[in-house]
Amino acid sequence: MIENIINKYGTPTYVFDIAKLLKRVEYLKSKLSFPLVYAVKANTFIIKELENCVSRFEICSSGEYEICDSLNIKDEMMVISGVYKEEDVISNMIKNRNILRYTVESLNQFNLLKKLAIENKKTVHLLLRLTSGNQFGITKEEIKEIISNLDTNYLIIDGLEYFSGTQKHNIERLEKEIIDLNNFIAEIEQDLHFKIEEVEFGPGLPVYYFQDSNFDEDAFLDKLNELLKTLNKKVSLEIGRSIASSCGYYLTKVVDFKTNQNGNFAILDGGINHLVYYGQMMAMKIPYYDLYINSEEKDELVYNLCGSLCTINDILVKNVLLKKLNIGDVFVFKNVGAYSITEGMSLFLSHPLPKVILYKNNHCYLVRDTFKTSNLNFPKIEE
Numbered sequence: 001m002i003e004n005i006i007n008k009y010g011t012p013t014y015v016f017d018i019a020k021l022l023k024r025v026e027y028l029k030s031k032l033s034f035p036l037v038y039a040v041k042a043n044t045f046i047i048k049e050l051e052n053c054v055s056r057f058e059i060c061s062s063g064e065y066e067i068c069d070s071l072n073i074k075d076e077m078m079v080i081s082g083v084y085k086e087e088d089v090i091s092n093m094i095k096n097r098n099i100l101r102y103t104v105e106s107l108n109q110f111n112l113l114k115k116l117a118i119e120n121k122k123t124v125h126l127l128l129r130l131t132s133g134n135q136f137g138i139t140k141e142e143i144k145e146i147i148s149n150l151d152t153n154y155l156i157i158d159g160l161e162y163f164s165g166t167q168k169h170n171i172e173r174l175e176k177e178i179i180d181l182n183n184f185i186a187e188i189e190q191d192l193h194f195k196i197e198e199v200e201f202g203p204g205l206p207v208y209y210f211q212d213s214n215f216d217e218d219a220f221l222d223k224l225n226e227l228l229k230t231l232n233k234k235v236s237l238e239i240g241r242s243i244a245s246s247c248g249y250y251l252t253k254v255v256d257f258k259t260n261q262n263g264n265f266a267i268l269d270g271g272i273n274h275l276v277y278y279g280q281m282m283a284m285k286i287p288y289y290d291l292y293i294n295s296e297e298k299d300e301l302v303y304n305l306c307g308s309l310c311t312i313n314d315i316l317v318k319n320v321l322l323k324k325l326n327i328g329d330v331f332v333f334k335n336v337g338a339y340s341i342t343e344g345m346s347l348f349l350s351h352p353l354p355k356v357i358l359y360k361n362n363h364c365y366l367v368r369d370t371f372k373t374s375n376l377n378f379p380k381i382e383e
């Protein structure tokens with residue numbers, strides 16, 4: 001499949017394998033007995049493919065909302081989240097839609113949602129996001145204040161949202177968070193006589209990107225599942241990375257070489273503007289990749305694999321021993337389904353954006369063609 005895509009579409013290109021994505025979701029569902037909420041920020045190209053196997057989509061910006069809306073995602077599957085909720089956008093949602101849930105990330109957001117719900121006589125369901133001590137969410141005191149002073153039937157507080165960070169591989173840390181959450185819920189229920197019905201919990205599930213990693217995912221998820229059961233609530237799990245990573249491939253070809261006092265460098269037509277491996281350190285770790293080479297080379301060489309940006313940081317892998325490379329050889333980097341496409345610094349150097357292919361039922365669908373970013377970096381002056 002990959003060879004055909006290389007020949008037909010060229011590089012740089014992302015490929016998202018939908019069968020692999022759905023298999024991954026099935027695996028997560030087999031290990032975790034709670035509905036999944038897909039955090040669309042991880043990859044917006046696979047939202048529609050997940051519509052029938054997750055319970056909701058977590059939407060954190062007006063742009064993500066526009067994408068979901070254009071994909072005809074149903075209102076009841078949307079959770080409107082995000083640290084900044086623009087008044088006109090939220091106003092339009094409350095007035096014209098029947099979106100079921102909004103998270104509350106600040107007291108201002110709460111007041112805005114309250115004002116809009118009352119003005120529009122619409123019932124709005126809320127999840128109050130408990131902060132973990134950063135710019136997101138509100139404090140325990142603020143949550144209690146909101147619950148104690150709730151004076152309208154238009155707002156229904158379903159429960160809490162909690163997400164403290166991504167790539168959390170320490171189960172003890174998750175255990176502590178769940179115990180704290182449990183204690184806080186008990187405090188609310190006892191002191192305020194208010195029932196927390198639901199907890200939307202972001203576990204920040206880890207993805208192991210590098211070849212030396214050693215992770216017992218089965219055991220990790222079993223333990224997490226047991227911990228979540230102790231909440232004794234309707235729990236849903238907000239997940240991005242762990243759902244999306246494994247389905248993604250990034251194809252980039254060798255376009256040039258050089259050798260100097262510091263070694264051999266292979267220059268690729270794509271780099272860190274399109275490829276984000278969380279936890280990569282100075283390109284010292286080796287991600288999972290396949291190499292499609294054009295010749296029968298027997299000799300081997302140690303290479304630094306570099307992208308095409310004007311920064312010395314644009315190294316994908318350092319000091320890797322490979323068969324001697326030729327121009328046109330293609331690297332297929334794996335596990336790039338989450339965040340590479342949405343988080344890469346894709347405007348740097350005005351390189352075109354990669355094509356995006358969805359591979360589904362043995363067919364390739366070109367869902368985004370190459371896109372010239374020079375247009376976006378151009379100062380068009382209005383007359």
Ligand SMILES: Cc1ncc(COP(=O)(O)O)c(C=O)c1O
Nearest residue numbers: 039163166202204238239240241
């Ligand atoms: C509120 C919230 N929920 C869920 C996620 C998804 O996290 P992950 O990709 O680690 O699953 C994020 C990621 O930033 C987030 O901010």
